[in-house]
Amino acid sequence: MTETHGFGGNWTEEKLKRVEKYLKAYATIMNKQNFRFAYIDAFAGTGYREEKKNKIDNQIFLFQQNDIKEIETYSKGSARIALEIKPEFDKYIFIEKSRKNFTELLKLKEAFKDKEKKIDLINADANSWIIDRCNNYKWQDNRAVLFLDPYGMQVNWETIKAIADTEAIDLWYLFPLGIGVNRLLKKDAGKMPASWEAKLDSILGTNEWKEAFYNEGTYGTLSTFKLVRTMGSPGRC
Ligand SMILES: C[S@@+](CC[C@H](N)C(=O)[O-])C[C@H]1O[C@@H](n2cnc3c(N)ncnc32)[C@H](O)[C@@H]1O
Numbered sequence: 001m002t003e004t005h006g007f008g009g010n011w012t013e014e015k016l017k018r019v020e021k022y023l024k025a026y027a028t029i030m031n032k033q034n035f036r037f038a039y040i041d042a043f044a045g046t047g048y049r050e051e052k053k054n055k056i057d058n059q060i061f062l063f064q065q066n067d068i069k070e071i072e073t074y075s076k077g078s079a080r081i082a083l084e085i086k087p088e089f090d091k092y093i094f095i096e097k098s099r100k101n102f103t104e105l106l107k108l109k110e111a112f113k114d115k116e117k118k119i120d121l122i123n124a125d126a127n128s129w130i131i132d133r134c135n136n137y138k139w140q141d142n143r144a145v146l147f148l149d150p151y152g153m154q155v156n157w158e159t160i161k162a163i164a165d166t167e168a169i170d171l172w173y174l175f176p177l178g179i180g181v182n183r184l185l186k187k188d189a190g191k192m193p194a195s196w197e198a199k200l201d202s203i204l205g206t207n208e209w210k211e212a213f214y215n216e217g218t219y220g221t222l223s224t225f226k227l228v229r230t231m232g233s234p235g236r237c
Contacts, residue, residue, distance in 0.1 A: 012049065016081060019147060019172055023085045026145050026170065031087045038091035038144040039082045040169075042126035043154070045096065046104035047079045047111075078147055079105065083112045083119075095122045095129050126150075127159045134162035134169070148173040153180040157205025176203075185213055 023039065030037040051073050076084075079094050092115065096102040102123040109116045122129055130146070146169050148155055153176050163169050175181075181203065184196045201207050 013075070015149075015174065016078060019078060020081050020085070022172065023082055023145060027085050027087045027089060030143060035143040036090045036141060038093055038142065039089045040093040040095070040144050040146040041079050041082060041149075042095045042130055042146060043149045043151075044079045044094035044101075044105055045077045046101045047077050047108055048074050048104070049077045050074055078149060079108060080111075083108065083115060088115065089118070091118055091120065093120045093122065095124060095126050097123070097125050099123065126154070127156050130159050131162045134166050139166045139168040143168050143170075145170045145172065150174070150176065152176050153199055153203045156202045161205065
């Protein structure tokens with residue numbers, strides 16, 4: 001049986017629809033240019049995504065709440081979506097760190113036999129692979145769309161910088177604002193564990209966030225009071 005992995009919800013569907021639309025337009029345009037062009041999926045997953053939904057049935061009103069079963073549905077993940085885009089890319093590069101997910105990803109070569117030679121599957125950390133490829137590749141003749149779709153704060157700023165320095169890659173990055181950065185930015189900067197600070201430094205590429213987010217000022221009219229404002233949510237005091 002094919003293994004899948006569960007993540008996201010409606011927004012995941014929306015995200016993948018947008019990426020798909022972009023990839024179609026990109027491939028159509030690049031097909032008329034003289035560049036070789038690749039799709040790079042650096043957090044590729046299994047090729048599928050698993051969704052858990054409550055079973056919706058036209059007869060649902062006949063059932064008690066307990067009869068409503070949670071069912072699993074499997075939809076295409078970004079890797080499969082990209083492989084079905086027309087016109088085709090010259091190359092498809094899928095990177096996945098988890099051995100288990102990578103084993104599933106290997107099946108893509110079988111499922112897309114006609115594109116087998118165009119598919120590169122890489123079981124590695126996305127950051128190291130991307131930095132190496134960005135710094136050691138002939139980008140004059142090559143172009144790529146790179147999709148960064150991590151679960152959390154796995155992408156380092158050096159990676160983003162290396163991508164930008166190629167001036168040849170279109171980047172789609174699902175930035176972990178709500179599920180990552182905002183959660184680490186506690187009201188009181190002084191109480192933040194050092195490991196969280198290091199994580200924020202690595203994703204933002206600077207420690208200037210401390211000053212930008214934790215901007216303390218004294219304001220007073222009727223009486224003097226202190227207001228600690230954060231850039232992310234101005235209302236949080
Ligand atoms: C949100 S899922 C990707 C979903 C995929 N875009 C899709 O639509 O099917 C994130 C994936 O990144 C993998 N991952 C996590 N850290 C990684 C890393 N440092 N390098 C490469 N892959 C990583 C996880 O194992 C997981 O499969």
